Amino acid sequence: MFMGTQYNFNWGSIYEYKQKFIDGFLTTIYISFFSLILSFFIGLFFAYGQNSKLILLRFFSRFYIETIRGTPLLVQILIFFYVIAANLGLDNRYIAGVLILSLFSGAYISEIIRAAIHSIPQEQYETGLSLGFTIFQTYRYIIFPQAYKRIIPPLTGQFASIIKDSSLLSIISVNEFTMNAQEVNSYTFSTLESYIPLAIGYLLLTYPISLWSRKLEKKMKD
Amino acid sequence: MLLKSFMSFVLLFALNPVFANAKPLRVGMELQYPPFEMSTKDGTPSGISVDLAKALGKYLGRKVIIENIAWDGLIPSLKTKKIDIIISSMTITNERKKVIDFSIPYAQANLSILTNPTSGVKSVKDLNQKGRVIAVKKGTTGNIYAMEHLKKAKLLILDKESSAVLEVIQKRADAFIYDQLTVYRDWEHHKKTTVALLKPITKKPGYWGIALRQNEPKLKKKINAFIKKAKSDGTFDKLAYKYLKNIKKTFIRLNIPFFF
Numbered sequence: 001m002f003m004g005t006q007y008n009f010n011w012g013s014i015y016e017y018k019q020k021f022i023d024g025f026l027t028t029i030y031i032s033f034f035s036l037i038l039s040f041f042i043g044l045f046f047a048y049g050q051n052s053k054l055i056l057l058r059f060f061s062r063f064y065i066e067t068i069r070g071t072p073l074l075v076q077i078l079i080f081f082y083v084i085a086a087n088l089g090l091d092n093r094y095i096a097g098v099l100i101l102s103l104f105s106g107a108y109i110s111e112i113i114r115a116a117i118h119s120i121p122q123e124q125y126e127t128g129l130s131l132g133f134t135i136f137q138t139y140r141y142i143i144f145p146q147a148y149k150r151i152i153p154p155l156t157g158q159f160a161s162i163i164k165d166s167s168l169l170s171i172i173s174v175n176e177f178t179m180n181a182q183e184v185n186s187y188t189f190s191t192l193e194s195y196i197p198l199a200i201g202y203l204l205l206t207y208p209i210s211l212w213s214r215k216l217e218k219k220m221k222d
Numbered sequence: 223m224l225l226k227s228f229m230s231f232v233l234l235f236a237l238n239p240v241f242a243n244a245k246p247l248r249v250g251m252e253l254q255y256p257p258f259e260m261s262t263k264d265g266t267p268s269g270i271s272v273d274l275a276k277a278l279g280k281y282l283g284r285k286v287i288i289e290n291i292a293w294d295g296l297i298p299s300l301k302t303k304k305i306d307i308i309i310s311s312m313t314i315t316n317e318r319k320k321v322i323d324f325s326i327p328y329a330q331a332n333l334s335i336l337t338n339p340t341s342g343v344k345s346v347k348d349l350n351q352k353g354r355v356i357a358v359k360k361g362t363t364g365n366i367y368a369m370e371h372l373k374k375a376k377l378l379i380l381d382k383e384s385s386a387v388l389e390v391i392q393k394r395a396d397a398f399i400y401d402q403l404t405v406y407r408d409w410e411h412h413k414k415t416t417v418a419l420l421k422p423i424t425k426k427p428g429y430w431g432i433a434l435r436q437n438e439p440k441l442k443k444k445i446n447a448f449i450k451k452a453k454s455d456g457t458f459d460k461l462a463y464k465y466l467k468n469i470k471k472t473f474i475r476l477n478i479p480f481f482f
Binding site for chain 1: 361366378380385
């Protein structure tokens, strides 16, 4: 595959910068981890918001989800960091990075949760009520246990996406994995030597998640 | 009749010195540094480097193709033979010399500082301190300088010049290190929010060269001869007059050494 690139590999120049790769890899893990947790709660809130009786909250939730899903993440990062965060006085680009990633991913997670809850047939709600369950009990004991199985597989996929999407934070100079690899590339001019470890690094993070997701799916079937 | 016109068509190409050499010269540059490398409103490349590339093409008898490539992709593109030479206001540095070759210098530029009114930065000495944040454009001489000489400060490495300026305006960075022309022009656009410290921060200026692959002595010889000729026959003066008339006046007024 690499024969056609007419390229002389020079791994030695990259090895000098190994600490940069390690630091970037760890930063990517931190950012993804916090975004993962925060985006789940954001998703949960807006999934509730979309079904809310309050019309304002419902509209706001729809507006949020459509805006986020209809615009590129790159544009969102630039606007959030240079316009919104600047006005709020939020100067820490790592916190800003986690926030924007969570807001982005939260919109998708909210759709995953909403779709799962909607997929439970209407009769089940009616059955719950006819058995004398309160609405809370219906959700707690009938709807959620079933919806849960439909949420988990796409949710793990979304988590893998967060890890990959975090690479876009490099444009606001967050020293994550991609940023550091690009930096090494710009010092050593060894493009492929910088980007191949990068691809392997991301695979190391996403592949276990993919495995875990498959395992869960199997478990859910039983 | 048909044959005749075909023959004359072939002859036209065979006799035209520009088309005699079949292989066009692919010149890489990042069209983001006016007036050296830029594009007109309809997207045609223009600027001093473009005119220089065309003059070089004429000198070598080769057709010129301009390839617009992002700055940190220029050297990899040259290495992987996607382009033949780089004319992109590139400074000759030791780091770059390790992987590519350069012609003799054709212009010079100095690094300077763009800062904001509240940072309190007066010279480059104020920058090499803990807590200072310095914005640079990735892979530029400003980036290399800051990495080597301003080790105590925190580096913000950005893809675009415009992002770096924005970081300074928003006070997230104390300074942006780049060449004098850029710093001066950025200050012109943001006179209230930025301060330009145009005094060169290094003793020696950076010299710009045309970059080519290593071990191509024939091409290097020809390019060097072309640069010498262009310097003596007024090609550079003409280009400077065409694109840099006002800037040259400003540079003379501010006592900054001019490019050519």
